[in-house]
Amino acid sequence: MTDLAPPLSFRATLNHEKFTLDAAFEGVPGLTALFGPSGAGKTTVLDIIAGVRRPKTARIVIAGHTVVDTDAGIYVPAHKRRTGLVFQDAQLFPHLTVEQNIKFGRWFTQPDSTALSIALVVDVLGIGDLLKRRPAKLSGGERQRVALARALLSSPRILLMDEPLSGLDDARRLEIMALIERVRDEFAIPITYVTHTREEVRRLASRVVQMDAGRVVAIGTPAELLGP
């Protein structure tokens, strides 16, 4: 059953002061990019999926699990949704070591057959040497890798990434982009990825959901939407 369901089915409306969100789309296995200018509502969509913001009306299904259905009165709180949210600026816990940071989600999820091994994630993301350090001693790229590891190890049903490359210089961007590709291909966790950069969409996305002013304006492959 769950295998046949799309990784993400999203429909939500929200009014906040002058901003109105009214969007619907389905995520695909691999990486689904939410693409559009700032103010389009991309981050709001991620926040609603993660359970950080409460929509006015919505029906959201993540890998066969309904997390919000306002018609049926379903609203699963954020900590029970198993969405690995990766922030723009990492948001590592400053009082914990890198190792404690990446194991944080493990304390709350029962490891099941889908859980990734810590050794594997540490190896793929190349953070073995950082484990005993504290976040304040890490560079921007290192922080983003640790944040990615932390999200992966919380056994997420979906990874939600909010412009994870925006604070990095060009060299680090390429390096983290390559890692995101590996994560996408090796761990088989669907990713919903917010960006306003064409380059990231072309390289990473299987499907693009183009947004503007709180609405979905186009859905397609990167080639269809951005040209070859």
Next chain:
Amino acid sequence: MRPVLGFSADEWTAILLSLRVATVATVFALPFAIFAAYALARWRIPGKLFIDSVLHLPLVMPPVVTGYLLLLTFGRQGPIGSFLYDVFGITFSFRWTGAALACGVMGFPLMLRAIQLSFDTIDRRLETAAGTLGASHGWTFLLITLPLALPGIIVGIILCFARALGEFGATITFVSNIPGETQTIPSAIYTYTQVPGGETQALRLTFVSIVIAMAALIASEVLSRRINKRIAVFE
């Protein structure tokens, strides 16, 4: 009691009583202060400004007024005082427990303020991150919010303790000035200054007050530095 370290039995009693009163006051005020600070910093409560003001009242009201209000409510005849006596057998009036209550109430706003400020400075998205990683509100509070607020909590503890040690007006109004029961260092100093030849004793207790206050300040400074070093700040 034999004189210890050159202090007379009365002086020594006042010093120990002061330390006990201030410690008990601080320990009991702490959970209330953390709860109130968290509620004011994180929850949407109607009339927040009003509640905030009421909690800070002891800071700005004359201490005698606070003491008198405590006498009216927590005295044996007062609504809360008579209830606590009838149900639990707890008495505050003219007991050291009453002194601790007065000191706790007087120190509470300072403690609340310090903890509130530290809750305000924590990046809320760290709590969001903990939530998406599976931590409930309770666990997020224990594992993220509370440890990050620790420097502010320590400052709050020290401020409350110091205020409790120095409390005079509310204490003497509520529980009087009974040697061995409610006579803390400030009330003892006051008493010595009122009797002929009490200057030496008053001076000695003044010196003790300064030493305790300095020790508390240094302890808080050392602790905060240690914690700040561990937590560090981004960039």
